[in-house]
Amino acid sequence: MRGSMHLRSSDIEDLERRRRAALINSITGYKPANLVGTANNERQSNLAIMSSLVHIGSHPPLLALIFRPDNAERHTLNNIRDSGSYTINHVHSGIIDAAHQTAARYPGSVSEFAATGLSELWRDGEAAPYVGEATVRMGMQLRDEVPLAINGTHMVIGEIVSLEVPSEAINDAGALDPQIADSIAISGLDSYYRCNLIQRMAYAKPDEAPRRL
Amino acid sequence: MRGSMHLRSSDIEDLERRRRAALINSITGYKPANLVGTANNERQSNLAIMSSLVHIGSHPPLLALIFRPDNAERHTLNNIRDSGSYTINHVHSGIIDAAHQTAARYPGSVSEFAATGLSELWRDGEAAPYVGEATVRMGMQLRDEVPLAINGTHMVIGEIVSLEVPSEAINDAGALDPQIADSIAISGLDSYYRCNLIQRMAYAKPDEAPRRL
Numbered sequence: 001m002r003g004s005m006h007l008r009s010s011d012i013e014d015l016e017r018r019r020r021a022a023l024i025n026s027i028t029g030y031k032p033a034n035l036v037g038t039a040n041n042e043r044q045s046n047l048a049i050m051s052s053l054v055h056i057g058s059h060p061p062l063l064a065l066i067f068r069p070d071n072a073e074r075h076t077l078n079n080i081r082d083s084g085s086y087t088i089n090h091v092h093s094g095i096i097d098a099a100h101q102t103a104a105r106y107p108g109s110v111s112e113f114a115a116t117g118l119s120e121l122w123r124d125g126e127a128a129p130y131v132g133e134a135t136v137r138m139g140m141q142l143r144d145e146v147p148l149a150i151n152g153t154h155m156v157i158g159e160i161v162s163l164e165v166p167s168e169a170i171n172d173a174g175a176l177d178p179q180i181a182d183s184i185a186i187s188g189l190d191s192y193y194r195c196n197l198i199q200r201m202a203y204a205k206p207d208e209a210p211r212r213l
Numbered sequence: 214m215r216g217s218m219h220l221r222s223s224d225i226e227d228l229e230r231r232r233r234a235a236l237i238n239s240i241t242g243y244k245p246a247n248l249v250g251t252a253n254n255e256r257q258s259n260l261a262i263m264s265s266l267v268h269i270g271s272h273p274p275l276l277a278l279i280f281r282p283d284n285a286e287r288h289t290l291n292n293i294r295d296s297g298s299y300t301i302n303h304v305h306s307g308i309i310d311a312a313h314q315t316a317a318r319y320p321g322s323v324s325e326f327a328a329t330g331l332s333e334l335w336r337d338g339e340a341a342p343y344v345g346e347a348t349v350r351m352g353m354q355l356r357d358e359v360p361l362a363i364n365g366t367h368m369v370i371g372e373i374v375s376l377e378v379p380s381e382a383i384n385d386a387g388a389l390d391p392q393i394a395d396s397i398a399i400s401g402l403d404s405y406y407r408c409n410l411i412q413r414m415a416y417a418k419p420d421e422a423p424r425r426l
Contacts, residue, residue, distance in 0.1 A: 004378065005379075005383065008374065008375055009372075009375075015387070023389065024271035024274045024373070025268055025271060025388070027274075027276075027349070027376065027378075027389055028247075028268050029349075029391055030244070030391055031245065032242025052267050052268060053241045054265050054267045054279060055238055057237075057281075057363075058233055058237035058238060059230070061240075062363060062364060063240075066268070066269060096414070097425070100417055103417040104418050104419045105418075116423075136240070143363055144361070144362070144363050148357070150269070150275065150356055151269060151275060160237070161222045163236075166216070167217060167218045168216070170236075173231075173235045174232030174233075174236050175236055175239040175402070176400070177400070177404070178406075183242045183243065184411075185243035187389070187391050188389070190386070190414045190426070191390070191414075192413070193243075193392070193411060194409055195243055195398050195407065195409075196406060196408075197406055198306065198407050199404075200404045201313040201405070204313055204315075206317045209314075210314040
């Protein structure tokens with residue numbers, strides 16, 4: 001590495017607004033690229049790309065999303081509150097353009113499915129549409145909403161009640177191999193990555209050296 | 214894709230415990246691989262790999278981590294509560310073995326720095342050590358802790374007060390390019406990935422078609 005940039009709080013504060021957003025949105029590292037599908041009580045659908053999905057627990061299977069109510073995600077949040085249901089669909093390499101376009105500030109009357117050409121997949125008895133083109137799809141039930149007083153964002157915690165994955169993308173341990181599923185990583189606000197497995201590690205134990213599988 | 218596996222809540226509940234953990238920990242998609250450095254009041258250090266880092270806001274720059282107090286992360290959480298400080302260091306391809314090994318359940322008296330051979334980097338006036346081998350490093354100040362009643366986990370929200378990145382890894386928009394920084398993605402509990410940029414997209418607008426940069 002040729003040189004290092006070292007910023008303190010005041011340097012971060014002094015960055016131009018868009019460059020600060022670009023830096024801080026990218027500084028966590030790779031993020032999962034997911035499309036969140038919802039609908040209002042009239043079955044008017046909504047679709048939003050989100051990169052804030054985080055694992056909360058496996059038993060019960062709980063995942064969280066962070067919402068900023070002042071941007072394009074607000075329609076999604078309102079639909080989740082009203083219906084209690086949403087879907088999470090992995091972005092794969094064939095739908096990146098459409099997935100990214102869902103971030104545009106469409107009016108509430110416009111479905112991002114129709115606007116981007118992605119197809120709605122409805123299942124009987126469920127209140128939110130899946131993305132027909134996705135191969136990894138989760139049906140979620142809202143379990144809790146936690147307002148984060150520190151900056152007005154909201155954490156939505158949901159339970160996985162339906163889970164579809166390509167059979168061939170499940171490895172010997174029972175895990176999803178996102179490379180086989182062609183899932184995509186995102187960095188910052190605009191960059192999409194394909195990933196290649198370089199190491200798989202055995203369960204770490206204090207009295208054993210690290211071991212590659 | 215040859216076939217799809219479709220699990221409902223009861224199917225997930227019926228999975229063998231380790232296979233359920235493997236599946237649900239991997240189902241969100243790619244996650245950032247980070248090492249969290251802390252110390253107690255006697256400067257006894259601690260280091261833990263974590264994949265739950267999530268962006269909360271850019272102004273002020275806030276990031277969150279999810280802790281499960283019943284596992285190896287509890288020493289880290291205790292140190293953060295006591296000192297108010299922690300560091301976040303990107304895992305790169307040269308330190309994956311050591312980074313993974315920090316997940317072993319070492320006793321509280323053992324520093325994962327010493328146990329794994331990673332070096333402590335201390336800065337004057339700061340209460341937590343960085344990883345000397347890392348090139349993307351953040352100094353964090355604890356801002357809030359949110360207990361998640363739903364399953365006993367804790368969300369720790371911190372503000373970035375120091376940020377180091379290789380100068381050459383900052384792109385034209387001011388964002389970190391994690392590929393140039395050699396940052397690593399993780400899937401599930403044991404799989405480490407190198408990622409390649411395949412598309413960068415222009416800011417999405419409702420009245421414009423998606424455009425690749």
